[in-house]
Amino acid sequence: MAVRAALTQSGAGPSDAALVVSAAAGESWAQEALYRRYGRMVNGLAYRLMPNSADSTDLAQDVFIEAFRNLQGLKNHQAFASWLRSIVIRIAHKRVRRQRLMARLGLRRPEAVDLDTVVSRNAPPDARAELRAVYGVLEELSSEDRTALVLRRVEGMAIGEIAEHMGRSVATVKRRLASAEAHLSRRLGGFDD
Amino acid sequence: MTDGQKLSAYVSRDLTERELGEQWSHIEERLAAKQPRRAARLVPGLSLAVVLTAAVVLFVQHRRAVPSAWDGALVDSGADHVSVALGDGSHIELMPASRVAVVEGSARSVRLDLRKGSAHFDVTHVPGRTFFVKSGNVTVRVVGTRFTVSTVPLPDGSRVTVAVDEGVVEAESGPGAEPTRIRAGETWSAVQTTDATPPAPSVAAPSVGVAPATPEPVPSAVAAPSPAAPPSPQQPAEHAVKAPEPTAQELFEAANAARQAGDARGAATSYEALLRRHPTDARAGLAAFELGRLKMDQLGDTRGAVSALKSAVTAAPSSAFREDALARLVRAYATLGNVESCERTRSAYLGSYPGGVHAAAVQKSCGAAP
Numbered sequence: 001m002a003v004r005a006a007l008t009q010s011g012a013g014p015s016d017a018a019l020v021v022s023a024a025a026g027e028s029w030a031q032e033a034l035y036r037r038y039g040r041m042v043n044g045l046a047y048r049l050m051p052n053s054a055d056s057t058d059l060a061q062d063v064f065i066e067a068f069r070n071l072q073g074l075k076n077h078q079a080f081a082s083w084l085r086s087i088v089i090r091i092a093h094k095r096v097r098r099q100r101l102m103a104r105l106g107l108r109r110p111e112a113v114d115l116d117t118v119v120s121r122n123a124p125p126d127a128r129a130e131l132r133a134v135y136g137v138l139e140e141l142s143s144e145d146r147t148a149l150v151l152r153r154v155e156g157m158a159i160g161e162i163a164e165h166m167g168r169s170v171a172t173v174k175r176r177l178a179s180a181e182a183h184l185s186r187r188l189g190g191f192d193d
Numbered sequence: 194m195t196d197g198q199k200l201s202a203y204v205s206r207d208l209t210e211r212e213l214g215e216q217w218s219h220i221e222e223r224l225a226a227k228q229p230r231r232a233a234r235l236v237p238g239l240s241l242a243v244v245l246t247a248a249v250v251l252f253v254q255h256r257r258a259v260p261s262a263w264d265g266a267l268v269d270s271g272a273d274h275v276s277v278a279l280g281d282g283s284h285i286e287l288m289p290a291s292r293v294a295v296v297e298g299s300a301r302s303v304r305l306d307l308r309k310g311s312a313h314f315d316v317t318h319v320p321g322r323t324f325f326v327k328s329g330n331v332t333v334r335v336v337g338t339r340f341t342v343s344t345v346p347l348p349d350g351s352r353v354t355v356a357v358d359e360g361v362v363e364a365e366s367g368p369g370a371e372p373t374r375i376r377a378g379e380t381w382s383a384v385q386t387t388d389a390t391p392p393a394p395s396v397a398a399p400s401v402g403v404a405p406a407t408p409e410p411v412p413s414a415v416a417a418p419s420p421a422a423p424p425s426p427q428q429p430a431e432h433a434v435k436a437p438e439p440t441a442q443e444l445f446e447a448a449n450a451a452r453q454a455g456d457a458r459g460a461a462t463s464y465e466a467l468l469r470r471h472p473t474d475a476r477a478g479l480a481a482f483e484l485g486r487l488k489m490d491q492l493g494d495t496r497g498a499v500s501a502l503k504s505a506v507t508a509a510p511s512s513a514f515r516e517d518a519l520a521r522l523v524r525a526y527a528t529l530g531n532v533e534s535c536e537r538t539r540s541a542y543l544g545s546y547p548g549g550v551h552a553a554a555v556q557k558s559c560g561a562a563p
Contacts (some may be wrong), residue, residue: 014516026449027479029486029517031224032217036550039213047206056206057216064220123203131203154200 017077024071031068038081039064042088048154049092049147051118051135059095063087089147089165096143113138137187141180148173149180210554221490225455268293270310283324286313296327311343311450328353329385330367338362340375341459343450347443350386354447356459380459382447384439441471445480452483457491468504478508482518489525499525516542520551527558535559 014022014033022030042063046056067087074083119131134153138146144166151162163173208216268277270287277285287293291310297303301321307328316324316335324335328344331353338360345352355364357379363372366383375381439447448463464484468477485501488494502525505518519542526535536559546552 026452027483028221028224029482029521032221033517033550035217035220036213036554039216040208043208043216044201044205048201048204051204061216061220061223065223068220068224118204120203120205127200127203131200135204154204156200 015078016080020071020074020077020080023068024074031064034080035064038084041081042084045085045088045155046092049089049150050095051113051138055095059088059092062091066091086165086167089151090167093143093147093166096146100143133184133187137180137184140187141183142176144168144176145180145183148176149184152177210557214554268295283317284315286315288312307342307344309344311341313339313341313455315339331355331383331385332365334363334365334372338377341451341456343447345443345446345450347384347446350384352382352384352439352443352447354380354382354450354459356380356451356456358456378458380451380456380462382439384443439466439470441467441474441476444470445476448480448483452487457487461487461492472508478505481505481508485518485521485525489521495525495528499529516546516549516551519545520549520555523555523558527560532559 014030016034016037019030019034019037023034039060043056043060046059046063050056050059063084067084074080113135115132115135118135119128123131131154134149138150141149147166148162151157151165152159157165159170159173159177162168162177163170166173168176268287269292270289277287285293285305288311291312292308293312294306294308295304296306302323302325304325304327307326312326314326314335316338326333326335326342328342329351333340333342333355339358340360340362341354341356341358343354343356345354355362355375357375357377359377361377362375364375364381364383365372373381444463444467448460448467451457451459451463461484464480464487467474467480468484471477481501482505485498485505488501489498499522502518502522506515506522519538522538523535523542526532526538539555539559542549542555543552549555
């Protein structure tokens with residue numbers, strides 16, 4: 001059995017690849033194991049991209065639904081975590097765009113980010129200041145600029161990694177980041193990198 | 194700029210185990226449920242399925258007693274679930290990778306041919322209208338009921354499984370074969386070989402079995418616990434005697450097909466049949482685990498789940514799902530209030546998988562921490 005061959009030696013349970021094989025075959029125990037393994041990661045990233053707990057919870061659910069319904073398309077089974085992150089980023093981006101459109105049509109009231117709730121009280125002062133600056137301008141940025149900024153500043157991703165997750169070229173990501181950073185600087189009157 | 198890797202640690206939403214469990218329940222429900230019919234998905238492609246759906250709806254609504262221009266049309270679900278609503282309130286839900294042909298769609302007769310995959314039918318009774326679903330040589334006559342038809346390819350043919358949720362249907366395993374009545378909760382299946390000439394019904398009828406979902410002894414070629422069991426009153430005795438015993442692979446595939454079609458009871462019946470007939474087969478451990486999961490999550494039978502999960506742990510001690518089986522066993526014992534067994538199983542889990550994916554949840558089970 002493929003699952004047995006892919007067991008880890010650490011005793012920490014089946015490898016991602018083994019679980020993905022079983023989950024792709026519709027085995028719900030494997031789907032649950034993958035969820036238990038990556039649920040916190042997905043919820044955390046979702047929350048950082050859409051810092052409203054209700055939005056991020058819905059987003060996390062949608063991410064796992066989409067992932068499990070499309071597992072057959074994942075070529076490198078061991079890359080499940082990275083693939084999952086891409087799904088979070090893509091769905092979050094689409095949701096932000098939709099929310100913006102609904103707000104423009106008057107169907108949704110824009111929600112300001114509650115900085116005191118979003119940024120942990122345990123954050124050191126410099127981290128707290130930077131996070132407050134980033135999350136303070138998110139609603140003023142285009143959805144692409146916003147996503148790129150969070151991935152760069154908060155997630156600490158490399159530009160190539162952001163490009164891969166967003167499905168954009170490196171050049172495009174650089175432009176988006178430059179635009180977002182410029183906005184951030186203007187807003188804060190010279191907030192420096 | 195502060196190190197971004199560290200910044201993410203200061204923007205997090207710490208979910209409790211309970212919240213994670215609740216979220217998983219929602220995900221599991223949504224995965225098991227019908228995919229929502231979303232206009233956004235259907236509109237861009239104006240897919241063949243949608244056009245045909247509209248055609249079937251319009252046709253049935255008009256109740257014309259003349260041949261439909263759409264007779265012979267195909268509805269292919271592709272990678273999605275496709276829901277077809279008939280004008281009389283009936284619904285057909287095609288599972289992914291399934292195909293149904295509309296052989297006839299008139300106000301007096303609806304004839305569908307399941308060519309591939311699995312479809313769930315919720316048929317409204319319409320006086321004077323006949324409703325048939327065919328798959329290979331198997332024909333199901335419907336009065337007004339909910340049921341699922343699945344076809345699973347086998348090396349030398351296919352197995353057609355009919356699982357009835359409500360009402361009664363009649364199934365014929367081939368042209369001229371004696372019809373078998375399948376009642377709510379029963380699963381019937383027929384193996385069809387790829388021989389060019391269909392066998393005579395009285396001599397070489399496909400393997401046929403009626404398997405009630407309840408654990409009572411069943412006179413079924415698929416799920417009969419004992420060869421000495423009497424034939425079903427709904428089923429010709431000659432079929433029960435002559436039907437070849439289904440292989441472990443056939444039972445496993447039938448169970449998976451039923452499970453994927455949302456028929457938990459039908460799936461459990463096939464898994465149970467596999468465990469009874471092929472207890473040493475390599476699939477037995479996984480079948481036992483899946484049976485335990487179904488009983489625990491969908492059939493409300495925690496005691497039955499315990500028995501199945503214990504079999505799973507015993508049957509496949511080095512398998513990938515042993516960890517999951519042990520973790521579920523802990524949960525099941527906790528649900529039943531069997532503290533002693535819960536604690537013993539919890540120790541077994543934590544001893545084998547101290548850093549396991551369920552370790553945190555297991556530690557909190559059985560009431561007190563270990």
